[in-house]
Amino acid sequence: xxxxxxxxxxxxxxxxxxxxxxxxxxxxxxxxxxxxxxxxxxxxxxxxxxxxxxxxxxxxxxxxxxxxxxxxxxxxxxxxxxxxxxxxxxxxxxxxxxxxxxxxxxxxxxxxxxxxxxxxxxxxxxxxxxxxxxxxxxxxxxxxxxxxxxxxxxxxxxxxxxxxxxxxxxxxxxxxxxxxxxxxxxxxxxxxxxxxxxxxxxxxxxxxxxxxxxxxxxxxxxxxxxxxxxxxxxxxxxxxxxxxxxxxxxxxxxxxxxxxxxxxxxxxxxxxxxxxxxxxxxxxxxxxxxxxxxxxxxxxxxxxxxxxxxxxxxx
Amino acid sequence: xxxxxxxxxxxxxxxxxxxxxxxxxxxxxxxxxxxxxxxxxxxxxxxxxxxxxxxxxxxxxxxxxxxxxxxxxxxxxxxxxxxxxxxxxxxxxxxxxxxxxxxxxxxxxxxxxxxxxxxxxxxxxxxxxxxxxxxxxxxxxxxxxxxxxxxxxxxxxxxxxxxxxxxxxxxxxxxxxxxxxxxxxxxxxxxxxxxxxxxxxxxxxxxxxxxxxxxxxxxxxxxxxxxxxxxxxxxxxxxxxxxxxxxxxxxxxxxxxxxxxxxxxxxxxxxxxxxxxxxxxxxxxxxxxxxxxxxxxxxxxxxxxxxxxxxxxxxxxxx
Numbered sequence: 001x002x003x004x005x006x007x008x009x010x011x012x013x014x015x016x017x018x019x020x021x022x023x024x025x026x027x028x029x030x031x032x033x034x035x036x037x038x039x040x041x042x043x044x045x046x047x048x049x050x051x052x053x054x055x056x057x058x059x060x061x062x063x064x065x066x067x068x069x070x071x072x073x074x075x076x077x078x079x080x081x082x083x084x085x086x087x088x089x090x091x092x093x094x095x096x097x098x099x100x101x102x103x104x105x106x107x108x109x110x111x112x113x114x115x116x117x118x119x120x121x122x123x124x125x126x127x128x129x130x131x132x133x134x135x136x137x138x139x140x141x142x143x144x145x146x147x148x149x150x151x152x153x154x155x156x157x158x159x160x161x162x163x164x165x166x167x168x169x170x171x172x173x174x175x176x177x178x179x180x181x182x183x184x185x186x187x188x189x190x191x192x193x194x195x196x197x198x199x200x201x202x203x204x205x206x207x208x209x210x211x212x213x214x215x216x217x218x219x220x221x222x223x224x225x226x227x228x229x230x231x232x233x234x235x236x237x238x239x240x241x242x243x244x245x246x247x248x249x250x251x252x253x254x255x256x257x258x259x260x261x262x263x264x265x266x267x268x269x270x271x272x273x274x275x276x277x278x279x280x281x282x283x284x285x286x287x288x289x290x291x292x293x294x295x296x297x298x299x300x301x302x303x304x305x306x307x308x309x310x311x312x313x314x315x
Numbered sequence: 316x317x318x319x320x321x322x323x324x325x326x327x328x329x330x331x332x333x334x335x336x337x338x339x340x341x342x343x344x345x346x347x348x349x350x351x352x353x354x355x356x357x358x359x360x361x362x363x364x365x366x367x368x369x370x371x372x373x374x375x376x377x378x379x380x381x382x383x384x385x386x387x388x389x390x391x392x393x394x395x396x397x398x399x400x401x402x403x404x405x406x407x408x409x410x411x412x413x414x415x416x417x418x419x420x421x422x423x424x425x426x427x428x429x430x431x432x433x434x435x436x437x438x439x440x441x442x443x444x445x446x447x448x449x450x451x452x453x454x455x456x457x458x459x460x461x462x463x464x465x466x467x468x469x470x471x472x473x474x475x476x477x478x479x480x481x482x483x484x485x486x487x488x489x490x491x492x493x494x495x496x497x498x499x500x501x502x503x504x505x506x507x508x509x510x511x512x513x514x515x516x517x518x519x520x521x522x523x524x525x526x527x528x529x530x531x532x533x534x535x536x537x538x539x540x541x542x543x544x545x546x547x548x549x550x551x552x553x554x555x556x557x558x559x560x561x562x563x564x565x566x567x568x569x570x571x572x573x574x575x576x577x578x579x580x581x582x583x584x585x586x587x588x589x590x591x592x593x594x595x596x597x598x599x600x601x602x603x604x605x606x607x608x609x610x611x612x613x614x615x616x617x618x619x620x621x622x623x624x625x626x627x628x629x630x631x632x633x634x
Binding site: 156157158159160161162163259261263264265266267268269270272274275276277278279280281283 | 473474475476477478479480481549579581582583584585586587590592593594595596598599
């Protein structure tokens, strides 16, 4: 079977780590590059964490590239209350001794996209700063990326403000740029990711596997789990794994064709992904899909199976 | 006299418009209501046209009331109108009787202030257009807020807009007016697109209205005929019966799903100007300021609408 080449652009991040560790074990996918961006945590933390998580997964061969240290125009506030000071919920893991890449994310991504002649699927699961810079610097990259499977936004609702989700709110100008670039966009926003549960029994099961990956899962998710409990919400939502799992299993997700633009000039709505999905008014440009639902049991099982498979190697 | 005091005194403020007209038919037949004023606002069509329509509707419904007109434009925005839905007159379709009352010499907000000052009890304002007049009233007569029981408005949409990707038409016409109203502290019930796009009246429903075969029912059916031409072209299988929700949710709250949220109005924005944004999860930690109507029992809505139209049995209309 020919594997789908994917690139993960990440502000690693507790749920980013889950997405990476899951992607590594999905036989349909081949991770051909990873890039770091400031978001949940600093670029420096994200870069280190991505490297360390891949080393933990036994994949030091996958290259990690440094990216943007701040959004295009706005000032970033890290989500430390969720992701801790180090980005991994203050969990400590061994540092990778892989060679440190100096090449910047936007150049490395462009080169890989050209090399793969339009086959590359890019999964940005942090702010879209790196992708926006890549498009600005290398305009023809739009012809070489097959699709952008993005974790970000929300057709309805928000988590940072009443109508904006963190990744898009963090860099709305980059997002507006990317959504308008012409690259086909599949948006996995809060509409679907808030249904992408691992329930308490799934969390307990993963935590019990006793391998390095599951230990990281257990140690890194404490902060976010306590926040969820305080808000009387069940389980955890694996936001960033949605676009990864979708890339291999598109039929597990329910998407709708639409246009999506990003508000950058609002007083209270900046960072909202504004879709024409439900409106009489339609944009001229409707090359996006917004996802609203998923097959949660299969999604959760895939993540559990991925974590379980680390046991065979580490123990 | 005693009979009258027990009724709920209301002001009808709108921009008729087919769905405003149907809302007013519903209001006129409600035994619970005592209609004290009719005021007009620019929106679905120009002020001149919607005012003429309001006076013709008052004549049709034999309402012994002078219509007062508002300003010919919103507080800050340039006027936008909706001739694609409502035609050149703003109420294209069936012939209507000519106005039989003079136009009031008072402006719409002056008329609102007058009836509120004269009232012995709190009044309800049913606003089915842009909230320009209501905002002008609140800004000019803040002391009269305590005389307002509630404003029931058709406007906004928590999930989506219609005229733009972010905004519903009535709010988009005058976002500053909507902002003024929503932050005024006056009790507000808002029927946004969340409910009004579920208040679908299908052609077979208004055939039941037509079959009542009284003069007003026939006109209502013909309003639906006209309004549905454009609505259907947008892909709807029934008429989105927006404005009547603002009346029906007062008469029969039990058939509606009403949620309390903190709601704000976006005044800026490239795509979102005029959007009504609800804080579903209390992120802002602010107290709810709006009763948001989000769903309804469609069948009952239609039944009540038909019952209202049936009350015009034997009605005489001088065309």
